[in-house]
Amino acid sequence: MKKGVVEVRVRYAETDQMGVVYHSNYLNYLELGRVEWLRSLGYSYAELEKKGVLLPVVHAELNYRFPARYDELIRVETEVSSIGKSSIEFSSQLFNEMDALVLEGKVRLVCLNADAFKPISIPEDLRIIISDVMNV
Amino acid sequence: MKKGVVEVRVRYAETDQMGVVYHSNYLNYLELGRVEWLRSLGYSYAELEKKGVLLPVVHAELNYRFPARYDELIRVETEVSSIGKSSIEFSSQLFNEMDALVLEGKVRLVCLNADAFKPISIPEDLRIIISDVMNV
Amino acid sequence: MKKGVVEVRVRYAETDQMGVVYHSNYLNYLELGRVEWLRSLGYSYAELEKKGVLLPVVHAELNYRFPARYDELIRVETEVSSIGKSSIEFSSQLFNEMDALVLEGKVRLVCLNADAFKPISIPEDLRIIISDVMNV
Amino acid sequence: MKKGVVEVRVRYAETDQMGVVYHSNYLNYLELGRVEWLRSLGYSYAELEKKGVLLPVVHAELNYRFPARYDELIRVETEVSSIGKSSIEFSSQLFNEMDALVLEGKVRLVCLNADAFKPISIPEDLRIIISDVMNV
Numbered sequence: 001m002k003k004g005v006v007e008v009r010v011r012y013a014e015t016d017q018m019g020v021v022y023h024s025n026y027l028n029y030l031e032l033g034r035v036e037w038l039r040s041l042g043y044s045y046a047e048l049e050k051k052g053v054l055l056p057v058v059h060a061e062l063n064y065r066f067p068a069r070y071d072e073l074i075r076v077e078t079e080v081s082s083i084g085k086s087s088i089e090f091s092s093q094l095f096n097e098m099d100a101l102v103l104e105g106k107v108r109l110v111c112l113n114a115d116a117f118k119p120i121s122i123p124e125d126l127r128i129i130i131s132d133v134m135n136v
Numbered sequence: 137m138k139k140g141v142v143e144v145r146v147r148y149a150e151t152d153q154m155g156v157v158y159h160s161n162y163l164n165y166l167e168l169g170r171v172e173w174l175r176s177l178g179y180s181y182a183e184l185e186k187k188g189v190l191l192p193v194v195h196a197e198l199n200y201r202f203p204a205r206y207d208e209l210i211r212v213e214t215e216v217s218s219i220g221k222s223s224i225e226f227s228s229q230l231f232n233e234m235d236a237l238v239l240e241g242k243v244r245l246v247c248l249n250a251d252a253f254k255p256i257s258i259p260e261d262l263r264i265i266i267s268d269v270m271n272v
Numbered sequence: 273m274k275k276g277v278v279e280v281r282v283r284y285a286e287t288d289q290m291g292v293v294y295h296s297n298y299l300n301y302l303e304l305g306r307v308e309w310l311r312s313l314g315y316s317y318a319e320l321e322k323k324g325v326l327l328p329v330v331h332a333e334l335n336y337r338f339p340a341r342y343d344e345l346i347r348v349e350t351e352v353s354s355i356g357k358s359s360i361e362f363s364s365q366l367f368n369e370m371d372a373l374v375l376e377g378k379v380r381l382v383c384l385n386a387d388a389f390k391p392i393s394i395p396e397d398l399r400i401i402i403s404d405v406m407n408v
Numbered sequence: 409m410k411k412g413v414v415e416v417r418v419r420y421a422e423t424d425q426m427g428v429v430y431h432s433n434y435l436n437y438l439e440l441g442r443v444e445w446l447r448s449l450g451y452s453y454a455e456l457e458k459k460g461v462l463l464p465v466v467h468a469e470l471n472y473r474f475p476a477r478y479d480e481l482i483r484v485e486t487e488v489s490s491i492g493k494s495s496i497e498f499s500s501q502l503f504n505e506m507d508a509l510v511l512e513g514k515v516r517l518v519c520l521n522a523d524a525f526k527p528i529s530i531p532e533d534l535r536i537i538i539s540d541v542m543n544v
Binding site for chain 2 (some may be wrong): 419420421428436439440445453454457478479
């Protein structure tokens with residue numbers, strides 16, 4: 001599984017008066033793509049946080065290609081594009097039910113110590129999982 | 137000031153594809169009404185929380201009268217309807233710029249210890265402020 | 273199926289700094305419970321809207337029993353508690369993975385003509401489906 | 409006024425369990441910065457939309473520098489970085505009350521016909537206002 005594939009259905013609350021998904025909500029879909037992919041690989045982001053490690057977003061880049069609409073089932077495809085000592089960059093593509101490209105996004109996360117909000121190395125078990133999917 | 141009066145402008149993100157404010161977002165307006173009223177009385181909810189006291193909502197009742205729309209300036213009027221040992225009930229009315237009643241809401245909050253999530257007495261300084269406004 | 277049962281996983285964006293789900297977000301879960309239940313009965317809310325019928329919330333009542341937390345799988349149980357000429361009232365109960373009652377909620381929706389925002393009778397096909405589940 | 413300056417107070421609903429503003433919510437602050445700046449220049453985005461012109465976001469780039477927290481008053485500084493036939497690019501910087509840089513963001517909007525969702529030229533009155541602020 002070099003790529004994670006997750007489906008998310010657009011909620012009414014996520015639309016705006018243009019009749020499409022409000023632009024900030026796609027960042028939530030990208031997060032679901034990452035978290036559910038990790039879950040499918042046996043890794044729980046929630047558990048990571050309980051161990052005192054945070055993974056906040058430090059950079060995001062979004063290209064909106066085609067609006068998603070209420071009740072559509074959006075396919076979120078996620079890849080790791082690079083990994084550093086403390087940071088991971090994910091690249092994602094969203095598609096609608098007609099297979100039209102909805103959005104392309106890149107998000108960089110950095111590993112922080114929850115107490116001090118200071119960068120730390122990516123935990124070894126997470127690094128192994130990510131290296132494995134990158135080398136598929 | 138028996139009643140707090142605060143204005144909030146409807147954001148684009150708060151609308152849905154019906155072209156009106158999505159129904160859950162009114163709870164945010166009610167909270168703004170409470171928090172800004174307390175601020176105008178010299179009381180900071182943020183400070184309260186830093187002292188280890190939480191005030192979560194345990195009950196809410198909302199009657200939707202007339203839809204609020206994007207960019208409208210909504211007037212939030214807030215009163216305390218009752219106060220108990222650990223709980224406070226606020227009653228709110230929202231009006232639009234034409235003075236039409238938008239929503240009536242009631243919210244009950246309970247004072248909790250942040251560590252144990254257990255009910256505690258309302259802090260004395262907050263009780264005094266609230267008793268004062270109730271007796272105006 | 274007198275009762276709809278749907279599961280929804282708590283998203284990071286839905287938590288607040290208390291470490292639990294922010295209180296307005298439960299209204300989204302209630303909506304998911306209704307919409308997915310109708311879908312399982314062969315009825316699409318999205319299709320209804322495309323025919324020019326809206327179903328906005330006009331009343332909501334929420335009792336918060338136990339906080340839901342990030343990544344928990346919340347079970348949303350939904351029933352129709354009453355049906356009128358133009359309105360439907362749903363009663364919902366939310367449970368966490370430990371089967372603790374998280375929230376009890378009641379929501380009344382009213383059928384509106386999308387053009388004029390005026391009440392209309394509940395469409396016959398929807399009324400039949402709802403009467404059927406109420407009489408199970 | 410080459411630069412728009414608007415203040416926005418962080419809401420409880422915008423925080424997450426990390427105790428900071430959830431990363432997607434900054435896009436809302438950027439929008440407030442643009443909309444309120446235009447309002448201060450005598451231009452209403454809401455009016456533009458009523459005339460059948462939409463201005464959706466087609467590209468966004470966010471660099472998160474320092475977390476914003478509940479109840480902080482965030483200063484949103486907005487500039488137009490470029491203007492094309494149908495598109496406008498805004499650059500924004502957010503600062504907290506200690507004057508720390510919170511976020512740098514760039515957002516490109518494109519002018520669309522509301523009926524067909526097709527690109528159209530930027531309305532002349534809006535182009536004039538924007539050219540004026542760019543030439544200050």
